[in-house]
Amino acid sequence: MISVQNVMKVFNGGRPNELCALREVSLEMGLDQATALVGPSGSGKTTLLSLIGCMARPTSGRIFVKEEEITSLPERFLTRIRRSTFGFVFQRHNLINGISVLENVMAPAYPEGEPFCLLRQRALDILERLDLKRRAEAKVEWLSGGEAQRVAIARAMINSPAVIIADEPTAHLDTKLSCDFMALMKEVKEAGTAVILASHDPVVYGCDFIDRVVEMRDGRIVTGSMDT
Numbered sequence: 419m420i421s422v423q424n425v426m427k428v429f430n431g432g433r434p435n436e437l438c439a440l441r442e443v444s445l446e447m448g449l450d451q452a453t454a455l456v457g458p459s460g461s462g463k464t465t466l467l468s469l470i471g472c473m474a475r476p477t478s479g480r481i482f483v484k485e486e487e488i489t490s491l492p493e494r495f496l497t498r499i500r501r502s503t504f505g506f507v508f509q510r511h512n513l514i515n516g517i518s519v520l521e522n523v524m525a526p527a528y529p530e531g532e533p534f535c536l537l538r539q540r541a542l543d544i545l546e547r548l549d550l551k552r553r554a555e556a557k558v559e560w561l562s563g564g565e566a567q568r569v570a571i572a573r574a575m576i577n578s579p580a581v582i583i584a585d586e587p588t589a590h591l592d593t594k595l596s597c598d599f600m601a602l603m604k605e606v607k608e609a610g611t612a613v614i615l616a617s618h619d620p621v622v623y624g625c626d627f628i629d630r631v632v633e634m635r636d637g638r639i640v641t642g643s644m645d646t
């Protein structure tokens with residue numbers, strides 16, 4: 419269970435450009451659920467994803483990940499939870515140019531210190547599942563948009579995360595590739611991984627496997643904070 423309790427996030431607190439990006443946000447998500455955050459630009463979706471994914475801290479309020487309160491943890495513990503619990507898929511993939519597909523997929527697991535041959539095999543297995551094994555040695559800049567997106571998913575899966583977080587994952591994909599992406603997310607969910615997506619795209623939030631659509635506006639949740 420991920421539980422967000424009365425969370426507020428203020429940027430530039432106390433300065434003339436102070437901005438309250440989230441206010442009174444409360445939300446519970448099961449670790450077997452798929453949740454879509456929707457809402458206009460600037461409504462706070464990315465900010466909420468970054469707090470849940472331990473990439474930033476709320477100004478106030480509490481967040482629990484698997485019963486553990488993450489809000490007050492020291493940075494090194496937060497890093498550990500981020501690495502072991504979450505896999506991230508970004509709008510622009512954020513793959514590292516100049517190195518291979520395989521190396522990109524393995525990169526988030528290097529700090530874990532796993533023997534290289536085991537890690538390499540695990541990365542190859544994931545690439546095979548995503549029909550990318552034959553591209554393992556290709557440089558990522560040689561890939562098509564759809565292939566790059568699948569590599570980003572493979573990389574997000576490398577640490578066997580409990581939760582995949584995807585921010586506007588289809589923003590640069592055409593309709594077919596967006597549907598392909600969502601089919602993969604469905605498989606990920608059916609394999610027991612929670613999925614949290616932020617998107618403006620009906621291909622994403624209209625998908626049949628999405629358990630809950632949470633609508634945000636002006637930093638607040640308008641609808642969908644409770645299970646229906």
Ligand SMILES: Nc1ncnc2c1ncn2[C@@H]1O[C@H](COP(=O)(O)OP(=O)(O)OP(=O)(O)O)[C@@H](O)[C@H]1O
Pocket residue numbers: 429430437438439457458459460461462463464465466616
């Ligand atoms: N690091 C930051 N410093 C200052 N303001 C920020 C920062 N990050 C986000 N904001 C502001 O917080 C508000 C919420 O932004 P956020 O990116 O969470 O919205 P969003 O719903 O994800 O928008 P989009 O759909 O355009 O990605 C916006 O007004 C944004 O400008």
